[in-house]
Amino acid sequence: MSKGRVWNKGKHNGRGLSKKNIAAEVTDNKSQPAPAPEESFIPRIDTVKPMNRSNWVTRPARVVPKEPENK
Structure with a gap:
């Protein structure tokens, strides 16, 4: 069974997070100043x-x- 075709696809299947989700988080963090x-x-x-x-x-x-009890 290949990595892309498994029943538990939502568990990242050893691939980690997708690249587009990481890119979206980086752009969100740049718009807001970093908290101290x-x-x-x-x-x-x-x-x-x-x-x-x-x-x-x-x-x-x-x-x-x-x-003691007798058995």
Whole structure:
């Protein structure tokens, strides 16, 4: 089966986006001024905050029945 004749043609089929759609987006972006990039706050990786353990629930790893059932 060739690439152009498949049932899921809307999934780009490994070809990527069509060239005419990319060209239309480029012309739209040129007509509007580019917005200023927002400075996002990224916390430093070497700062460690304590975890909130007030709402943790402890459960036993394995529950052993007191009287095993007979099978």
